[in-house]
Amino acid sequence: MAKASRRFRRAARRRALRGLPRGRVLKALTSSTLALPGLASHADELGSLGIEADYKYARYSEDRIPSSKVTPGGERDRYTIDVNQVHLSGPITERFKLDLDVGYEVMSGATPWYVVPNPSGGQPLQVMTGATIDEKRTDGSLKGTMLFDRGSAALSGGVSVENDYLAFTGGLDGERYFNEKNTTLSGGLGFSIDRIEPTDAEAFGRNSEEDKQTVSGFLGLSQVLGRETIVQATLQYQFDNGFLSDPYKRALVEGVPVPDARPDMRHQISLLTRFRHHFETLRATLHADYRFYVDDWGINAHTFEVAWYQTLWESLRLIPSFRYYTQSAADFYAPYYEGPRGDNHYSSDYRLSPYGAISWRIKAETRFQIWSLDWIANVGYEQYMSGGNYAIRGVSVENPGLVGFDMLSAGLTLRF
Amino acid sequence: MTKLHPTHSRRARGVEVLALLCALALASTAFALSTGDRAPAVKGPRLDGKGELSLEAQRGKVVYLDFWASWCKPCAVSLPALDAFRKEFGEKDFAVLAVNVDQDPAKARTFLSLRPVGYPSLNDPKGLLPVQFGVETMPTSFLIDRHGVIRQVHRGFRKEDIPELRAAIQELIRNGR
Amino acid sequence: MTRLLAFAALCAVAAASSGCTAVRPWERDALARRDMAWDPDPLEAALHSHIYFSKEASLAGSGAGGGGCGCN
Numbered sequence: 001m002a003k004a005s006r007r008f009r010r011a012a013r014r015r016a017l018r019g020l021p022r023g024r025v026l027k028a029l030t031s032s033t034l035a036l037p038g039l040a041s042h043a044d045e046l047g048s049l050g051i052e053a054d055y056k057y058a059r060y061s062e063d064r065i066p067s068s069k070v071t072p073g074g075e076r077d078r079y080t081i082d083v084n085q086v087h088l089s090g091p092i093t094e095r096f097k098l099d100l101d102v103g104y105e106v107m108s109g110a111t112p113w114y115v116v117p118n119p120s121g122g123q124p125l126q127v128m129t130g131a132t133i134d135e136k137r138t139d140g141s142l143k144g145t146m147l148f149d150r151g152s153a154a155l156s157g158g159v160s161v162e163n164d165y166l167a168f169t170g171g172l173d174g175e176r177y178f179n180e181k182n183t184t185l186s187g188g189l190g191f192s193i194d195r196i197e198p199t200d201a202e203a204f205g206r207n208s209e210e211d212k213q214t215v216s217g218f219l220g221l222s223q224v225l226g227r228e229t230i231v232q233a234t235l236q237y238q239f240d241n242g243f244l245s246d247p248y249k250r251a252l253v254e255g256v257p258v259p260d261a262r263p264d265m266r267h268q269i270s271l272l273t274r275f276r277h278h279f280e281t282l283r284a285t286l287h288a289d290y291r292f293y294v295d296d297w298g299i300n301a302h303t304f305e306v307a308w309y310q311t312l313w314e315s316l317r318l319i320p321s322f323r324y325y326t327q328s329a330a331d332f333y334a335p336y337y338e339g340p341r342g343d344n345h346y347s348s349d350y351r352l353s354p355y356g357a358i359s360w361r362i363k364a365e366t367r368f369q370i371w372s373l374d375w376i377a378n379v380g381y382e383q384y385m386s387g388g389n390y391a392i393r394g395v396s397v398e399n400p401g402l403v404g405f406d407m408l409s410a411g412l413t414l415r416f
Numbered sequence: 417m418t419k420l421h422p423t424h425s426r427r428a429r430g431v432e433v434l435a436l437l438c439a440l441a442l443a444s445t446a447f448a449l450s451t452g453d454r455a456p457a458v459k460g461p462r463l464d465g466k467g468e469l470s471l472e473a474q475r476g477k478v479v480y481l482d483f484w485a486s487w488c489k490p491c492a493v494s495l496p497a498l499d500a501f502r503k504e505f506g507e508k509d510f511a512v513l514a515v516n517v518d519q520d521p522a523k524a525r526t527f528l529s530l531r532p533v534g535y536p537s538l539n540d541p542k543g544l545l546p547v548q549f550g551v552e553t554m555p556t557s558f559l560i561d562r563h564g565v566i567r568q569v570h571r572g573f574r575k576e577d578i579p580e581l582r583a584a585i586q587e588l589i590r591n592g593r
Numbered sequence: 594m595t596r597l598l599a600f601a602a603l604c605a606v607a608a609a610s611s612g613c614t615a616v617r618p619w620e621r622d623a624l625a626r627r628d629m630a631w632d633p634d635p636l637e638a639a640l641h642s643h644i645y646f647s648k649e650a651s652l653a654g655s656g657a658g659g660g661g662c663g664c665n
Contacts, residue, residue: 054636180616293650357649
C-alpha cells in the first residue's frame, strides 16, 4: 500500500515537473463562465455613456494544509494564484456599446489527489499531488449590447486557454423595462464547449481528450420598491453533458485509487435574491444577497452575503462584508469507499463534500480627478475559512482537503 | 360563535395593504405634454439663490426648457451643448431655461462648480415641474417657440442629437415672428 | 430572514404585476448611485464568482439588471 502510494506520488511529481497543470482547478477558478449570460453584468447604468477602463490585480493564497490532515511527507503548500483582469467598455454608436474582458493568471502549488483512511483511526488523510510550477491561463470575452428606449439586447462570446484546457462560450441576453423603468425583466441563454487534454493520459488509461458541453439560461425580475430600495430575483438553470469528472483526482475504492468518476450529465438550478437599500442620513448603502442552489447530484446549498458601503468625506468609501456558505454532499461522494458502488460513480473531491464556509472582507475605495478624468482606486482583503463544523447540518466526517485562503486585491478604474 | 375566517397573519395583511395601494396608484397614470401643447407656467427660485426664473420672462424668445440632475450621466454632455447654443444664438432670440430636480440641491451646485455653464438653473427638488410636463425619462427637454407652444420634446441626450437640435432651434428663430 | 426575503419577493411580484409606479424618472437620485448597483465593482464580482465556483458546488452567475438611473 505504501509502495503504491509512493509510486503514485513519484508519478505525480514527474507530471508536475513536466508542467502538468492543475488545469481543472485553474479552469474552475477563473472559469470560462465569464461569457455565460447573467455573469459579469457590466449592466452598470452609470457607465452607459462614456468609455471605461478597469484593471484589477489579485493575489490568492490558499492556506497550507495542516499536517494533521495530510499523509506523512505529503506536499503541504497549496495554491497561489496571481490574477490580472482588464476590462474596457465604450460606445461604438449612440445605440451600441462594446465590452471587452481579458484575464491572465499564473498559478502554482499542490492540490488534493485522493483521500485515505487514517492508519491511527482518526479523521481521514489527504494525499496531495506534487507541487506544480507557474501554469498560465488566458481568457478573453467580447460583448456587444444594443440599447433601445425600453430595453437592451446583447450577444457575447469568449475563449479560455490553458495548456491542457480550451473552452469556447457564447451567450445571448436581453432586458425589458416596464412601469417607467421601475420593473425590469431580463433573460438569457448561454452555452459553453470545453475540451480537456490531460497531460499523461496514459497514466489513467482514458482517451487523450475529453469534451464537455454546457447550456444554461436565466430569467430575472428586478423591482424598484422606493427611491432608495431595489430588489431582484433571478432563476438560473444549467445543464452539463460530457466529461464532468476531474482527471487529476482519484478516489480510494477498497484500498485501490481509481479515477474520479462522476455522472456524465448534471442539472443545476439556483435562485438568487438581492436587495439594495440606501440610507441617505447615514451616507451608507446595504447589500444583502441570498442564493439557493440544488442539483441532481444530491447537492443543495445556501449562500448569504451582506455588505455595507459606507461613504466618508465625499471621496472615500469603506466596505466591510461577510459571506456564509453551506452545502450538502453529492450522493456518490465519500472520502473513500469500502466497497464498489452499483453506479460506478466515485469522487472524494472536497467540492462535493458536505461543509460550510465563512468569509469576511474589507475594501477601501477612493475617487479622484486627474487631468479632468474620473479615477477610482480600490484595495481589498479577504479571508475565507471552510470546515465541516461551519455547515448548517452536522458533518460527521469532513473532507481533509477543505481549504481556506486569503486574498489581497487592488484595482483602478478610469472613466472618460 | 366560531370565526368564519382565520385570523390573518401580519404578513398577509401587509400584502393586502400593498395590493390596495397599488390599485390606487394605478389611477395615476403617466401623461406627457407633446408637440402642439401650450407650455404651462414655469416659475421658481434659482439654484444659486439669486432670485427667480420663469418661462413668462422669456416670452417672445425661443426657449429650450431642460430638465436635468447631477446624477444623470447624459447631462454631463447636454449642459455644455446647451451652453454652446446659448452663445451661438444670442440672448435676444434664444434662452435656456434649465430646471434642476436634484433632491439635494447641494449636489447640483457641486456638479455646476465642476462644469460651469453661463445659464442659471431653477431649483425644483420636490419635482413639481416634471409632473406637470409629464417627464418620462432623464434628461428631457422641451423646445418652445416664441408663442409659448411646445414644438419638440427631446428625450435622452446624445452628442449625435446636437446638429438636429441646432437646426430645429434655428428654424424656430427664423420662422417664429 | 427567509420570511423577510419571501415577503420582499412577494412585494416585487405584487408591485410589478399591478403596475405600481413607485419612483418617477426624476426621482432616481439614490438609485443612480454606484453603490446601489447590483455589482459596483464588476471585476471583483467576476473574480469572487469564479473563486467560489471553483471550490463550491453552486452555479456561477450574478443575476439580472434593473435599478440605476434609468437615463437615456
